[in-house]
Amino acid sequence: xxxxRPDAVAVTIENLSLSFGDTEVLKGxxxxxxxxxxxxxxxxxxxxxxxxxxxxAGFGPNPGGRILIGDDDVTRQPPWTRNVxxxxxxxxxxxxxxxxxxxxxxLEERKLMPKEIKARVDEALDLVGLLDFAERRPSQxxxxxQQRVALARTIVIEPRVLLLDEPLSNLDANLRIxxxxxxxxxxxxxxxxxxxxTHDQEEANTTSDRIAVLDQGIIQQVGSxxxxxxxxxxxxxxxxxxxANLIDGPLETVDGTALFESDNGGTAxxxxxxxxxxxxxxxxxxxxxxxxxxxxxxxxxxxxxxxxVTVGGRSLIVEDSHNAGRPAFSPGDDVALALDTRNIRILTx
Amino acid sequence: MNLISRSHWGVNALALCIGLFLLVFLVIPxxxxxxxxxxxxxxxxxxxxxxxxxxxxxxxxxxxxNSFYVASMSVVVATIIAIPLAYFTxxxxxxxxxxxxxxxxxxxxxxxxxGAVAMLLLFGExxxxxxxxxxxxxxxxxFMQGLNGVILVESIHYFPFILINxxxxxxxxxxxxxxxxxxxxxxxxxxxxRIVFPLAMPGYVAGASLVFLKVFDDLGTPLLLNINNMLxxxxxxxxxxxxxxxxxxxxxxxILVTFSLFSLWVAFLALKDKDYSTVQKGGGGLMKRxxxxxxxxxxxxxxxxxxxxxxxxxxxLALLSFGTVWSYSVLPDAFTFAHYGNMFRVAGxxxxxxxxxxxxxxxxxxFLGTAIAYVVLRTGVVGRKWLDxxxxxxxxxxxxxxxxxxxxxxxxFNVPIIDKPLASWWVVIVIALSIRRLPYALRAxxxxxxxxxxxxxxxxxxxxxxxxxxxxRVVVPLMTGGxxxxxxxxxxxxxxxxxxxxxxxxxxxxxxxxxxxxxFMQSAAGRGPGAALGIIAVLIVGTATYISHxxxxxxxxxxxxxxxxxAEVAGAAP
Numbered sequence: 001x002x003x004x005r006p007d008a009v010a011v012t013i014e015n016l017s018l019s020f021g022d023t024e025v026l027k028g029x030x031x032x033x034x035x036x037x038x039x040x041x042x043x044x045x046x047x048x049x050x051x052x053x054x055x056x057a058g059f060g061p062n063p064g065g066r067i068l069i070g071d072d073d074v075t076r077q078p079p080w081t082r083n084v085x086x087x088x089x090x091x092x093x094x095x096x097x098x099x100x101x102x103x104x105x106x107l108e109e110r111k112l113m114p115k116e117i118k119a120r121v122d123e124a125l126d127l128v129g130l131l132d133f134a135e136r137r138p139s140q141x142x143x144x145x146q147q148r149v150a151l152a153r154t155i156v157i158e159p160r161v162l163l164l165d166e167p168l169s170n171l172d173a174n175l176r177i178x179x180x181x182x183x184x185x186x187x188x189x190x191x192x193x194x195x196x197x198t199h200d201q202e203e204a205n206t207t208s209d210r211i212a213v214l215d216q217g218i219i220q221q222v223g224s225x226x227x228x229x230x231x232x233x234x235x236x237x238x239x240x241x242x243x244a245n246l247i248d249g250p251l252e253t254v255d256g257t258a259l260f261e262s263d264n265g266g267t268a269x270x271x272x273x274x275x276x277x278x279x280x281x282x283x284x285x286x287x288x289x290x291x292x293x294x295x296x297x298x299x300x301x302x303x304x305x306x307x308x309v310t311v312g313g314r315s316l317i318v319e320d321s322h323n324a325g326r327p328a329f330s331p332g333d334d335v336a337l338a339l340d341t342r343n344i345r346i347l348t349x
Numbered sequence: 350m351n352l353i354s355r356s357h358w359g360v361n362a363l364a365l366c367i368g369l370f371l372l373v374f375l376v377i378p379x380x381x382x383x384x385x386x387x388x389x390x391x392x393x394x395x396x397x398x399x400x401x402x403x404x405x406x407x408x409x410x411x412x413x414x415n416s417f418y419v420a421s422m423s424v425v426v427a428t429i430i431a432i433p434l435a436y437f438t439x440x441x442x443x444x445x446x447x448x449x450x451x452x453x454x455x456x457x458x459x460x461x462x463x464g465a466v467a468m469l470l471l472f473g474e475x476x477x478x479x480x481x482x483x484x485x486x487x488x489x490x491x492f493m494q495g496l497n498g499v500i501l502v503e504s505i506h507y508f509p510f511i512l513i514n515x516x517x518x519x520x521x522x523x524x525x526x527x528x529x530x531x532x533x534x535x536x537x538x539x540x541x542x543r544i545v546f547p548l549a550m551p552g553y554v555a556g557a558s559l560v561f562l563k564v565f566d567d568l569g570t571p572l573l574l575n576i577n578n579m580l581x582x583x584x585x586x587x588x589x590x591x592x593x594x595x596x597x598x599x600x601x602x603x604i605l606v607t608f609s610l611f612s613l614w615v616a617f618l619a620l621k622d623k624d625y626s627t628v629q630k631g632g633g634g635l636m637k638r639x640x641x642x643x644x645x646x647x648x649x650x651x652x653x654x655x656x657x658x659x660x661x662x663x664x665x666l667a668l669l670s671f672g673t674v675w676s677y678s679v680l681p682d683a684f685t686f687a688h689y690g691n692m693f694r695v696a697g698x699x700x701x702x703x704x705x706x707x708x709x710x711x712x713x714x715x716f717l718g719t720a721i722a723y724v725v726l727r728t729g730v731v732g733r734k735w736l737d738x739x740x741x742x743x744x745x746x747x748x749x750x751x752x753x754x755x756x757x758x759x760x761x762f763n764v765p766i767i768d769k770p771l772a773s774w775w776v777v778i779v780i781a782l783s784i785r786r787l788p789y790a791l792r793a794x795x796x797x798x799x800x801x802x803x804x805x806x807x808x809x810x811x812x813x814x815x816x817x818x819x820x821x822r823v824v825v826p827l828m829t830g831g832x833x834x835x836x837x838x839x840x841x842x843x844x845x846x847x848x849x850x851x852x853x854x855x856x857x858x859x860x861x862x863x864x865x866x867x868x869f870m871q872s873a874a875g876r877g878p879g880a881a882l883g884i885i886a887v888l889i890v891g892t893a894t895y896i897s898h899x900x901x902x903x904x905x906x907x908x909x910x911x912x913x914x915x916a917e918v919a920g921a922a923p
Contacts, residue, residue, distance in 0.1 A: 059528055079531040086532045092525035096547040105543070106533030157533060 008035035008193050009070035009160050011056065016065035018048075018055055025051045026063065027217040033195060034209075038187055040196045042204040043214035044240070052214070053163050053197045057086045069160050080109075085159030089166045091150040093138035099125070099149050100134040106157035124156035125149075127186070144175045151183070155190065162187065162194040168203060180207055201241050205229075213237050234347050238269045243306075245270050245316050246347075252312045254281075254290040254336070266346040272319035274343040277307060277329060282336025291316075291337040295329045309335060359817070363720055364730045370717070371739050375784050378754025379606070379746055385757060386599035399596040403604075408578065409597070413604070416580040419499050420565040424511075424557050426504035430658075431511040431556075433651050439519040442639050445652050452652070453509040453516075454898075456659050458891045460845040460863070461506040462569030463883040464662025466870050468502050469493055469574065470675055471665040477679040498574045503564045505659055510563070511556035518552025519545070554619035558612040565608050566747035568848035569863070573870055580605060584749045585852065593756050602750040609745040663887065669880035688877035692869075696882050698858060699865035703889070706775070706861050707844035710782035714839040715832050717787060718794035723820065726798050727806075737791070744788045748848025751781050755853060773855035781853055782843040789842070790835040797831020798824070830904025837897035841890045862886050 011033040018026040025048045033039045041049035054060045056067055058079035067075045074082050093102050103124055107117045125131040128148035138146055147167060154162065164183070168176045184207050187194045198204055204211050205225040213220045213228065213236070221228060221237045232238035235246055247268040250258035260268045276288075284290035293311035305328055307318045318337060322328075329335055389396045403409045434453075438446045471477050472492035479489040492501055522545065530544045568581040577586060584601035591597075640648060670688050672681020717740070724730050725737045759771040771777055801824055809819040825832075847863040854860045860868075862882060869879025 057528075057532055059531075078536065079528070080534045080536040082532075083534075084532070086529070088525040088529055090523060090525050092523065092529040094526060094530075094544060094548070096550075105530065105535070109534035109539070153529075153533070 008191050010035050011161055011193060011195070012066075012068040013052075013056075014066040014068070016052070016055065016063050016067065018051060018061060018063040020061060025217050026055070028065070029219055031212060031219060031222065033193060035193055036191045038184065038194045038196065038207055038209045040198060040204040040208040040211045041214055042198060042201060042211050042240070044199055047214040048217040049197045049214045050165055053086075053165055053195060056161070056195065057084055057163055058082050083157070083159055084161040084163055085154035085157060086163040086165065087150045087154050087167045089169060091138075091146045091170075093146055093149055093153075095138055098134065099130065099136050099138065099141070102138065102149060103153045103156055106153065110157065120156055124152040127155070128152045143171055144179060147171065147179060151186070155186070155192070160193070162192050164194065164196045166197055166199070168198070176203075183207070205241075213240060215240075231345065232269065232347065235267055235269075238347060243272050243317055243319075245272065247314065251291070251314060254292050257289075259289060266348055269345045269347050270339065270343050272306065272317040274340045275316060275318040276338040277309070277318050277320050278336045278338065280334050280336045282338060284338040287342050288338040288340050291339060293335060293337060295331050295333045295335055297331055298328065300328075309337060311337065360724060360728050361730055364724045364733065364736060367717060367720055367724070367736055368732070371736070374780050375739065375743055375746070378758045379750065381758050382599050382602045382750055382754045383606075386596065386603045388596075390594060390596045399600045403597060403600045409583065409601075412578050412580050412583045415496055415578055416565055419496050419503070419579065420561045422500045423503040423507065423564040424560050426500060427508035427511050427560050428557065430504065430508040430655055431515055434512055434655065435515040435519060437648050437652070438516060440637060441648070442637050443645075443648055445649060448652055448656065452656055452659055453512050454894065455663070456506045456509055458841075458894050459506075459662060459666075459883075459887050460569065460847065461502050461567065462573045462847055463845065463866055463886055464666055465498070465502050465570050465573040466876060467665025467669050467880065468662055469498065470669060471661050472501065473498075475677050480677070480679050493574070496576065499571050499576055499579070502570050502574070502662070503567065505662065507560045507563055510559045511553065514552045514556030514559075515549060518549040522548045551619045555616045558616040558619070562609050562612040562745075565612070566605055566749070566848070568749050568851065569867070573867065581747065581749050581848065584753065588753055588756070588852065593753075593760065598753050602747075602753055605747045606745060606750055609747060613745050666880050666883050666887070669876060670884050672877070688881040692878035692881040692885075695878070696862075696865055696885075699860060699862045699882065700885060702775075702860060703844050703862040706779050706782055707840045709779045710786060710843045711790070711836045711839035713779070713783035714787050714790035715794065715836045717783070718790040718835055719798075719825070719828065719832060721791055722794040722798045723824070726795070727803075740791050741788050743784050748785060748846065749852065751785060751849045752852030755781060772853070775855075775859040778850055778853045778859070778861070781849040782846055783839075785846060785849055786839040786843050790839045793831050793835030793838065794828065797828040797835075800831070801827045830900055833900045834897045837893045837900065841893035841897070844889055844893075845886050
């Protein structure tokens with residue numbers, strides 16, 4: 001983190017529960033988002049991440065528990081008094097208003113002087129590079145431009161917190177990468193506490209200071225992207241962030257020892273790049289175990305080749321980096337695998 | 350596009366035939382009416398003198414203002430009825446929503462003029478309601494006095510146009526539209542005024558201008574209520590009493606068409622570039638909330654009051670058809686089946702004529718509708734957009750104008766074998782009906798064809814089917830639901846059409862049901878049988894409407910079952 005804006009605030013969520021009818025969507029969520037942090041709720045659809053974000057904005061059914069913005073308990077406040085800016089997945093630009101009118105809306109609701117409104121709208125549009133489009137209608141803009149208007153409309157009110165609900169999901173791939181960089185740099189400039197909702201791990205990893213992984217209305221783990229990848233606490237997190245080999249029970253090495261035999265009830269996890277594929281018999285360093293198996297399947301992914309290798313009846317995913325001229329193994333080939341045992345994690349969930 | 354190269358002479362010939370039909374039976378009659386309106390009746394020279402005469406005659410000035418007043422007030426009253434209903438269904442979790450949907454259909458299954466006389470007996474100066482009011486509170490309300498009667502009957506009949514359009518507009522507003530406004534600090538009435546209202550406005554204006562057009566052009570209701578100082582009745586009376594050469598009927602026709610075009614133009618402007626349908630996947634409608642008990646009671650009270658009003662023409666008609674004497678009393682003195690007996694003795698031909706005319710007209714409509722839809726959407730025939738445009742233009746031509754136009758244009762055209770003018774042959778009624786109903790059938794067929802993906806056709810052609818066989822084996826079967834719905838709608842509305850038929854009926858033996866009702870209702874003694882015939886009309890239209898709803902429902906279910914999924918996915922871009 002760079003320096004923190006003096007008035008950046010924390011968001012504290014205490015034991016938050018929320019149900020739609022009989023369906024419990026959030027089950028006792030506890031979370032503290034630090035002032036000025038870029039924080040991400042990551043999870044599959046139905047995990048409750050959007051519901052949690054909407055609860056912070058004041059939408060949806062009344063939750064149990066508390067939501068604090070700074071020291072201000074907003075749990076029972078209506079959406080229009082919370083002063084948290086939300087960018088909607090569909091952008092929700094009003095089609096009957098020009099871009100300028102859309103951006104001015106929140107300031108007009110705050111009863112500012114017309115002169116100040118104009119100045120601030122210009123400033124916000126300038127910030128997102130759309131000042132020249134102020135008199136257009138939203139329908140005359142591209143998806144990326146609409147996204148920027150939605151962003152300008154939200155930040156112009158100087159919200160206490162910026163909430164982004166899957167803002168990139170309606171954009172095409174190239175624009176998405178550009179836009180996420182723009183959002184991040186905007187956030188860094190404004191030093192605004194930001195919560196970002198996505199189901200895309202790459203989006204989450206590239207932007208976030210910290211990520212909360214949600215599944216079935218429960219926060220599975222909170223941490224920095226690297227921490228979550230390297231030290232997942234359970235199968236869900238391990239699997240959701242990248243590819244993982246998850247092994248229950250023993251795995252026999254070339255010299256006859258059974259790995260993981262003593263880890264009763266736990267699941268052994270290691271990443272595909274922790275295995276080094278070699279022609280048999282192969283070698284292993286001091287911190288590695290040597291396994292032998294047969295290639296079942298091969299996928300060429302450009303920068304790397306992903307193999308499925310059967311070892312003692314188990315299928316392991318192995319990733320080998322690819323350079324021109326480097327030989328590749330074919331299905332049916334017998335291979336040796338060196339497993340870096342330092343990177344093995346035992347998961348309990 | 351290869352479409353153009355493949356459009357061969359067959360399609361061109363078809364388009365040409367349709368074009369000729371529309372030219373002869375729609376364009377020429379209307380143009381004739383307009384030309385005659387600008388001609389000196391004596392010399393045939395072009396002049397504005399007819400319009401000067403028109404606006405210098407106090408009766409016509411009055412008629413013009415009355416028509417304008419009645420149409421505007423009907424829009425106002427219809428709006429007052431429609432707004433709470435649309436609001437309840439879209440804003441609240443209101444269990445009476447089904448009731449409201451039904452409310453939106455019931456009025457349309459009975460043409461306004463059929464219930465008009467019954468409304469006089471219920472709401473007139475000495476009608477049931479005012480008798481009760483006088484007895485209980487000592488005052489009466491002039492519901493049906495003069496123009497009020499026309500306004501009441503028309504707005505009860507036409508409010509569904511506003512209700513349907515307004516509800517659709519409200520339902521199409523995505524929840525995020527409201528939420529984002531709340532998020533930026535707006536709430537309550539400001540939120541409604543700045544976001545919800547402007548987004549719903551185009552839909553409302555479209556519905557309202559349709560109501561204005563319909564009421565402004567309506568002939569049957571004022572005639573039945575004996576209000577003659579309005580434009581459409583004046584046109585009819587001038588032509589039927591003075592004759593086809595009197596220029597005033599033409600001047601009035603031009604004014605009617607002008608105002609119809611004007612209200613269509615307003616509707617077009619309201620909707621142009623304003624596709625405000627903002628619902629996203631999984632979004633859906635405004636925020637709904639549960640009602641508190643007293644609110645629920647209030648909602649039901651309003652809905653039931655409106656339901657009673659909407660049902661009153663039907664109720665009154667039923668009472669009238671079964672009652673013996675009904676005058677200066679809340680209910681008829683006694684009940685009888687005699688009117689039905691009387692009616693059936695006389696009205697057999699009316700009913701069979703109606704079934705024949707409406708059936709033929711509906712058949713012509715779906716044939717033209719399917720053909721035009723195919724030519725417009727699937728071929729490169731030059732001028733295809735004009736076919737669509739002209740056929741839709743029939744919306745702006747009031748029945749009275751079609752009637753006058755046909756009389757003037759076809760009076761000198763002798764049909765060879767039967768040796769009488771086309772204008773007085775019953776077939777002309779069928780053609781008038783089909784032209785009047787064509788826009789509705791065409792919309793249904795267009796919508797149906799748009800649902801059929803071009804890919805489905807290409808697949809058939811790829812497997813060796815020719816163009817015409819593809820149409821027959823793939824396109825038409827997939828369109829069946831929509832075509833059938835178009836048929837039934839055309840049939841139902843054509844069977845109770847009065848304004849064009851009343852002018853074209855030459856002999857009593859050729860007269861359809863609507864004309865029969867009008868004839869019966871002219872005398873006090875005929876009201877009972879007339880009401881009985883009205884009930885028959887309601888039954889015919891009601892049955893047809895029910896069938897079309899079932900058909901549409903079934904087609905939609907098939908679609909959602911995945912029967913024609915491809916069409917759904919790819920049909921958007923034919």
